[in-house]
Amino acid sequence: MSYLADLGEVYLAPNYKREPVVFVRGESTRLFTDKGEEYLDFTAGIAVCNLGHAHPQLVQVLKEQAECLWHTSNLYYTEPQVRLAKKLVELSFGDKVFFANSGTEAVEAALKLSRRWAYQNFGRSKHKFIALKNSFHGRTLGSLSVTGQPKYWEGFEPLVPGVVFVEPNDLQELKEAFDESVCAVIMEPIQGEGGVYPLTQEFIAQAKELCQKYSALLIFDEIQTGLGRTGRLFAYEHYGIEPDVMCLAKALANGLPLSAMIAKKEVIDFLTPGSHASTFGGNPIACAVGCKVVEMISDPTFLEEVELKGKVIMEKLRAYQEEYPGLIKQVRGKGLLIGIEFTIEVKPIYQELLKRRILTTTPKPNVLRLSPPLIINYREIDYFMIQLEEILKDIKT
DSSP states (O other): OOHHHHHHHHHSOTTSOOOSOOEEEEEBTEEEETTOOEEEESSHHHHTOTTOBSOHHHHHHHHHHHTTOSOOOTTSOOHHHHHHHHHHHHHSSOSEEEEESSHHHHHHHHHHHHHHHHHHHHOTTOOEEEEEBTOOOOSSHHHHHTOBOGGGTTTTOSOOSOEEEEOTTOHHHHHHHOOTTEEEEEEOSEETTTTSEEOOHHHHHHHHHHHHHTTOEEEEEOTTTTTTTTSSSSTHHHHTOOOSEEEEOGGGGBTBSOEEEEEOHHHHTTOOTTSOOOSSTTOHHHHHHHHHHHHHHTOHHHHHHHHHHHHHHHHHHHHHHHHOTTTEEEEEEETTEEEEEESSOSHHHHHHHHHTTEEOEEEETTEEEEOOOTTOOHHHHHHHHHHHHHHHHHHHO
16 A cells, blocks of 8 residues: 555545555546556546546646636626536526536535425425435435435434435336425436436336426436436437436536536526525636536537447447356446446456456446546457456356
8 A cells, every 4th residue: 555545544534445546647548646557447537537537628728717716706707607507508408507516516406496496386295305216316414315225324314304215117106106295306317326227218208297297396317427428418318308407517527526406497596595505616617627528528429429439338248248148147328327237246356457457436236337538449448348358257267
């Protein structure tokens, strides 16, 4: 273990299970340690650095903005914030944007907005949330309360009341959960931390229909799936169904703290002065970088390439699934958000990839998640696939 890792063990809170690796520099799809070792990044900081590390165009924008303005507070307008809000509205279903710093804050804003919208329109009795089992929406108390994985609740209960959980893609259970007390339904189009489970077209369509029937809001958590990750700018585009509210974060500023809640005018206008706020939300530096990120990723040619790269990886993985049926149970995902479900615990595979200096993540004990930078090239994809196959062969023998 390096000196810096040793210091981290002493001085950092123990809430993360860190690998004994210290990264000091990034470039494109590579990360470099304090010992000069080079790693191929198939995580992108958990679907954050969609344009890779230290992208020259983003660095230039950051430098220019850092020399102009860092912070004014949200008592005033700033050019980068207004410009980014305009871009997001023009590219999405929404009409207005609220900026914060992290995904969990965007979810908190969506939950508060839903309660306030329902209260003002229908009264206190309309307060219930429907959320999905196996979901993940954040670590603050409100977002944790709509996260459908009890392992995250331990030690923090009682949670915020008024939440009902249903099985993903279970049409009947979703229907039975609805009544006039429901103010909103929150869901990830693809459950990322749940193991990369996509929701079906039928399930999302029924959720939209039931929300309209019972005058409830449909919230899409696109914190992991948004900004090109699935081959479309937003994952809801795959379904042809618009939510009322959408949460973005992670990739929005390619690693700088920035999140957004986007909603339709008739909903978001209930966030009146004093009802919600964020001191650092939408700061000029993050928003300036965010403008460039959105501009680059929303290019149709760029998104087509993401979709194609995802198909190439999925085809190779499904070929491995046929070759190693006793090891690979299922391959799931869209674009460059891919989950490989194994029949065994995935930790040895993850650790072997780490020894070969390839970074991946394991959202479930038997699932390996791939979320490389969207700028990953085909040579790097081939290299990863060769390394993975060698590991699978060793396990099989």
